[in-house]
Amino acid sequence: MKKRAPTEQEILVDQLRQIADGLGRTFAPFCEVVVHDLRDADHSIVAIHNNLSGREIGDATTELGLARIADPAYPEIIANYANRFPDGRQAKSTSIGIKDSSGQFVAALCMNIDLTLFGALHSMLGQFGGTDDAAGIRETLEPTGAEAIRSRIDQFAARLSTTPRALKAEERRLLMRELRQSGCLEIRRAAEIVALHLGVSRATVYNDEK
Structure with missing residues (x-):
């Protein structure tokens, strides 16, 4: 059938x-x-x-x-x-x-x-990620001047109406020139800070600096 x-x-x-x-x-x-x-x-x-x-x-x-x-x-x-x-x-x-x-x-x-499952998870993450501001201690583990480097990069990208991670190779080279002239690259671990903020490797940063 x-x-x-x-x-x-x-x-x-x-x-x-x-x-x-x-x-x-x-x-x-x-x-x-x-x-x-x-x-x-x-x-x-x-x-x-x-x-x-x-x-x-x-x-x-x-x-x-x-x-x-x-x-x-x-x-x-x-x-x-x-x-x-x-x-x-x-x-x-x-x-x-x-x-x-x-x-x-x-x-x-x-x-x-x-x-309710996410509410409980949110509470646990909030507790885990919380800090004791009442302790009055302010400490950073990043090198002194790291924020200045990131700020200069952000300003450079803003002038081009883009974001740091969207900068093209030629734009990155201009950025590195500005950072060099401003003395930012003299800061300890400067290349690492720049690489992390741009979303590229340190090798790329060194290459753009040439």
Whole structure:
């Protein structure tokens, strides 16, 4: 018996499953990725990766899904809107509706990010990166005069309406001439400072100085 060819809608949903699988693997474990088949609103969930909401395959669609089913003119992409998981955790969500050739919504891809995970990470990084300003100690591990070199480079680039890392070879040679004349290259580790600020190697700096 000849196998029935898949319909356009079935192909779209199947392709969306593959996309969801890839996104789920990429953004695990922070992002829940869900595929809704809007042809069956009562059992729309056909795939769910990195399950953060506790839903299951076969569960019903969301309010956004119902809105798309009712109105083909509903926005196809709603990005970064505030949401909340069933247990109260804050989330950031993006919902993408998929239409067939007739202009009707067939499916939706939804991504839900658990913001509490990032909130905790942000707090830890803030604590780790914090300093005790009350100690009253100001120290730098870079050579004296390093800021003066960077400032001159920034000023030179600004005159050319560009950035230090976008300077061309000829412009770098002019810059090195100015730094030499100003005495900046006499500062300890000057070549290293210039190289880091320009995003080039020290060998390039030495070559530009010739």
